Amino acid sequence: xxxxxxxANHFGDIGAICNDASFAIMHAQCGILRERVxxxxxxxxxxxxxxxxxxxGGVASDLRSGGPIQLVGLxxxxxxxxPRLVDLYDNTASLQDRTATxxxxxxxxxxxxxxxxxVGRASNxxxxxxxxxxxxxxDQLDFEMAVFDAGDVNARVWVxxxxxxxxxxxxxxxxxxxxxxxxxxxxxxxxxxxAEGLGFVEGFRGDILVWLRIxxxxxxxxxxxxxxxxxxxxxxxxxxxxxxxxxxxxxxxFNCSYSGHDLLVGRRRCAGPCSRAxxxxxxxxxxxxxxxxxxxxxxxxxxxxxxxxxxxxxxxxKSMPVPATAANSKSTRLTMRFTILNASDCASSLRRGxxxx
Amino acid sequence: MVxxxxxxxxxxxxxxxxxxxxxxxxxxxxxxxxxxxxxFTGSYACVGRVADVVxxxxxxxxxxxxxxxxLRGLLTLLKA
Numbered sequence: 001x002x003x004x005x006x007x008a009n010h011f012g013d014i015g016a017i018c019n020d021a022s023f024a025i026m027h028a029q030c031g032i033l034r035e036r037v038x039x040x041x042x043x044x045x046x047x048x049x050x051x052x053x054x055x056x057g058g059v060a061s062d063l064r065s066g067g068p069i070q071l072v073g074l075x076x077x078x079x080x081x082x083p084r085l086v087d088l089y090d091n092t093a094s095l096q097d098r099t100a101t102x103x104x105x106x107x108x109x110x111x112x113x114x115x116x117x118x119v120g121r122a123s124n125x126x127x128x129x130x131x132x133x134x135x136x137x138x139d140q141l142d143f144e145m146a147v148f149d150a151g152d153v154n155a156r157v158w159v160x161x162x163x164x165x166x167x168x169x170x171x172x173x174x175x176x177x178x179x180x181x182x183x184x185x186x187x188x189x190x191x192x193x194x195a196e197g198l199g200f201v202e203g204f205r206g207d208i209l210v211w212l213r214i215x216x217x218x219x220x221x222x223x224x225x226x227x228x229x230x231x232x233x234x235x236x237x238x239x240x241x242x243x244x245x246x247x248x249x250x251x252x253x254f255n256c257s258y259s260g261h262d263l264l265v266g267r268r269r270c271a272g273p274c275s276r277a278x279x280x281x282x283x284x285x286x287x288x289x290x291x292x293x294x295x296x297x298x299x300x301x302x303x304x305x306x307x308x309x310x311x312x313x314x315x316x317x318k319s320m321p322v323p324a325t326a327a328n329s330k331s332t333r334l335t336m337r338f339t340i341l342n343a344s345d346c347a348s349s350l351r352r353g354x355x356x357x
Numbered sequence: 358m359v360x361x362x363x364x365x366x367x368x369x370x371x372x373x374x375x376x377x378x379x380x381x382x383x384x385x386x387x388x389x390x391x392x393x394x395x396x397f398t399g400s401y402a403c404v405g406r407v408a409d410v411v412x413x414x415x416x417x418x419x420x421x422x423x424x425x426x427x428l429r430g431l432l433t434l435l436k437a
Contacts, residue, residue: 048423 001041001050001059002201003167003174007078008037009204010160010167013255017157018089020248021098029085033078040074043067056195056214058184068175075168086161099154103238103250106151113234116227117206118163119254122148122155129202141173153246156253189217203227205257226260359411362390362397363404375411383414383434387427392416 015030038048044067045053053060089095105115110123120127126147130138146162148155189195199210206227213221235254239247363371375384386407389395397403407413417430 042423049421051420 001045001053002203003170004037004041004044005050006167006204007164008034008041010164011037013252014085014089014157014160014164016255017099017153017249017252018095020252021095023092023095026085026089026095029081033081033085036074036077040070043070055184056189057187058182060184062183063178068178071171071175075171078164078168082164089157089161096154098246098249099157099253100150100152102153102246103242103253104151105234105238107149109234109237110151113230115206115230115234117202117204117231118156118159119227119231119234120206121146122159123151124149127207129200129207133200135201137174137177138170140177141170143170153249153253189214192216194220205255205260206231224260224263226257226263228256228258228261229264231256232261358385358387359391359407359413360387362394362400363407363410364402365404366402368404368410371407371410384411385415385417385430385434386413387417388422389418389420392418395420 011030011034015027015034018024018026018030041050042048044063046061046064047053105119105123107124109115110120110125114120115123115125116127116129124147126145128145129135130143131145143166144162146159146166148158187195193214193216195214197212199208199212201208208227209223209225211221211223212219231254235251235256238254239250242250359371375382384407386392390397391407393406394400394403398405404410408416415430415434417427419426422430
């Protein structure tokens with residue numbers, strides 16, 4: 001399901017980026033491929049967007065009968081059509097003129113902000129949650145991480161193209177390894193029980209972090225960190241010095257999530273990446289003060305200064321780990337550290353067999 | 358066509374859009390959230406159903422509705 005989702009969204013993005021350069025045929029052709037994936041998902045899992053398919057303890061439904069044949073047919077069609085679209089993209093000078101050297105994200109900034117997904121990997125940040133820390137079944141599958149160093153719109157398109165190719169390989173391998181058996185474990189969410197879990201997966205935009213605590217059958221606390229959290233601030237840096245007409249290309253090549261970002265902002269009321277670790281343990285009045293001060297200062301600061309702000313602010317928030325966004329940090333390592341810190345917190349509940357996402 | 362849960366922020370925008378649209382007009386509530394609030398039912402940020410604010414001529418259920426269901430709904434309205 002994760003690879004089908006990646007395919008559908010990458011097709012949508014590749015087409016939409018070209019459409020923003022008024023190259024409509026790529027948009028139409030990629031739209032057809034995206035639709036084919038969604039229909040296959042519907043036939044295999046009972047929902048075009050595969051919503052409500054992942055549940056505590058496993059997945060809601062098994063691959064339907066005839067599913068593997070559907071998927072093999074889909075892979076064959078994509079393998080036949082997609083290379084021609086890639087050739088078209090790569091050999092159309094007017095399109096290349098718009099995407100190559102447009103909206104360059106410097107590798108240094110991608111690292112500072114811990115940018116994941118195609119944004120980070122197009123700017124030489126070789127990080128993919130499927131590889132590191134890695135999780136089943138990816139740790140047993142053969143695939144390559146697509147990394148480019150140009151950091152422009154073109155590189156972000158190419159990361160997606162390479163990932164489409166890798167997703168096809170992955171689906172092939174997963175289909176070959178499918179075995180009969182249960183697709184979900186029973187989870188006891190009865191009243192009085194507390195369960196806690198941490199999830200860290202590579203979505204199509206990048207690494208997604210979810211922490212969840214269930215008490216008495218209800219969600220007691222939840223923290224959702226969308227990849228866009230690290231990517232939105234970088235878009236601002238990327239458009240600097242570009243012509244207005246190239247803004248849509250820069251924007252679409254990022255394709256950040258508004259609602260995913262708001263999952264955090266709604267709680268913090270602040271767009272600064274350092275804010276996530278700051279508020280815990282502070283009084284409501286102090287939080288309000290911090291937010292006001294932070295939001296006043298933020299727009300006047302350059303991107304590099306914001307990175308420094310983040311480090312300073314996070315260091316001043318004692319007892320909290322420095323988050324992955326901090327400047328001059330080895331962001332990959334810190335992302336890991338952040339993950340592991342949380343993981344150790346809930347390791348005991350995991351051992352008791354409570355659900356993880 | 359009105360999609361998504363009707364939020365308090367968007368209530369006035371919906372009402373003004375409805376009144377600014379000349380007759381003949383139809384309102385279609387598309388998706389479970391527009392029809393009954395969906396998973397946002399009871400949220401402090403939501404008003405409730407679209408039908409509570411403007412008269413709805415057709416409900417198209419689904420989360421989200423598939424393209425086929427959408428087309429079938431629209432055709433049904435045209436024929437009615």
